[in-house]
Amino acid sequence: MPEIWLKYGTTDIVLDIKFENLLKHVSSDYPLLTDDEIKSALKDVIIGDNTLILALSGSRSVAKIITTLSQIAQPKGYEKLTVDVFPDVAEALKMYITDTKISLRRIDYLSLQERLGRFQNVIFISHVTYDPLFGFGGTPTLVLRNFMKDRMSEAFKSRQNDLPSVGNKGTPLQIALSYCENIPALSIEVVANYHGIAGIYYGNILQSFNDAVTKLSAISTIKTESTKSAIISMSCEIPSHLTLTNSLNTLWNSSHIVKEGGSVVLIAENKLGIGGGALQMFIEGKLNIEDSRKSNSYIDGLEHLIFLEALKQKYDLGILSTIPQYYLGTLLGFTTYSGTKDILQHLLTKHGKNNKVLAVSDGDEILLKA
Numbered sequence: 001m002p003e004i005w006l007k008y009g010t011t012d013i014v015l016d017i018k019f020e021n022l023l024k025h026v027s028s029d030y031p032l033l034t035d036d037e038i039k040s041a042l043k044d045v046i047i048g049d050n051t052l053i054l055a056l057s058g059s060r061s062v063a064k065i066i067t068t069l070s071q072i073a074q075p076k077g078y079e080k081l082t083v084d085v086f087p088d089v090a091e092a093l094k095m096y097i098t099d100t101k102i103s104l105r106r107i108d109y110l111s112l113q114e115r116l117g118r119f120q121n122v123i124f125i126s127h128v129t130y131d132p133l134f135g136f137g138g139t140p141t142l143v144l145r146n147f148m149k150d151r152m153s154e155a156f157k158s159r160q161n162d163l164p165s166v167g168n169k170g171t172p173l174q175i176a177l178s179y180c181e182n183i184p185a186l187s188i189e190v191v192a193n194y195h196g197i198a199g200i201y202y203g204n205i206l207q208s209f210n211d212a213v214t215k216l217s218a219i220s221t222i223k224t225e226s227t228k229s230a231i232i233s234m235s236c237e238i239p240s241h242l243t244l245t246n247s248l249n250t251l252w253n254s255s256h257i258v259k260e261g262g263s264v265v266l267i268a269e270n271k272l273g274i275g276g277g278a279l280q281m282f283i284e285g286k287l288n289i290e291d292s293r294k295s296n297s298y299i300d301g302l303e304h305l306i307f308l309e310a311l312k313q314k315y316d317l318g319i320l321s322t323i324p325q326y327y328l329g330t331l332l333g334f335t336t337y338s339g340t341k342d343i344l345q346h347l348l349t350k351h352g353k354n355n356k357v358l359a360v361s362d363g364d365e366i367l368l369k370a
Contacts, residue, residue, distance in 0.1 A: 025359040028365040030193045030365075050120040057129075058085075125188045158170075185205060199215040244321065245300075253363055293306070308332060
């Protein structure tokens with residue numbers, strides 16, 4: 001019997017599955033850069049007295065980039081490195097950064113243009129990922145999401161349907177790219193999994209982002225056959241486990257590999273709960289799905305609510321989480337589970353004792369294709 005360990009928050013839980021019931025176990029396997037190669041990739045980054053560094057992602061790899069930049073800057077006379085971050089990003093980065101010479105400044109400014117205008121040199125740092133609305137995520141999409149709410153609404157409305165578009169360069173992404181063309185800044189786009197960095201792309205925002213997307217697609221796409229059932233967990237990246245809003249990106253990366261009428265189960269602790277935004281408003285009775293579709297304003301995480309509603313018609317969506325069953329099952333329509341044994345029993349009962357289950361680790365770092 002193969003022993004498969006799946007991440008559940010900060011712990012690991014075992015999936016005791018018989019060999020004859022396991023279709024495949026997939027996880028990320030990126031070719032990683034050495035520390036010397038990371039420093040070499042960042043050697044041309046200019047840090048001066050009038051430099052603004054803005055970190056848009058809270059991953060371990062972004063923390064590594066910030067720490068390396070600090071090490072490069074110190075011999076040049078810059079003892080302290082200050083980085084602008086959003087509050088949620090700050091919380092994640094604090095868990096990874098131990099260098100006391102790095103200061104994380106929580107930002108509360110709404111006008112990006114006004115902030116950038118105060119500095120001669122501006123550098124964004126982003127971890128390039130898959131995104132269910134834009135196809136890919138990085139500096140262009142994170143800038144749109146956080147600073148250009150009206151244009152974010154335009155991108156949301158431009159989607160072709162109500163299904164996730166992971167790994168596709170559609171109209172929403174083109175809108176994000178077009179609005180970043182004239183931003184007077186450079187970016188560092190990072191391709192990485194939890195274990196290390198696979199690529200660093202520095203320079204013009206659009207060029208760096210496109211190069212990173214090409215790299216990500218090349219090393220993280222995994223081919224597997226379609227299945228009637230899949231169990232999906234995330235990597236060790238802390239932010240992806242904290243809230244349901246964050247965890248759902250992992251589900252959208254893999255759900256399309258399941259045949260219609262099949263079952264897909266997400267393993268997500270979510271110790272900080274739903275995560276605010278559209279999902280929170282919906283379970284509190286403050287948001288109606290049909291009204292939100294017609295609204296001219298975008299609410300954070302609205303795509304998750306729309307995708308969830310659409311995919312419930314195609315699959316049996318399940319989840320193992322600490323969030324109360326009333327919210328997940330009664331209100332959001334998930335099948336809820338008490339543990340991996342419960343999940344397997346349900347899948348084999350529903351799809352037959354000879355059913356083969358696809359087990360996915362690092363679902364936030366890979367894209368499955370049939």
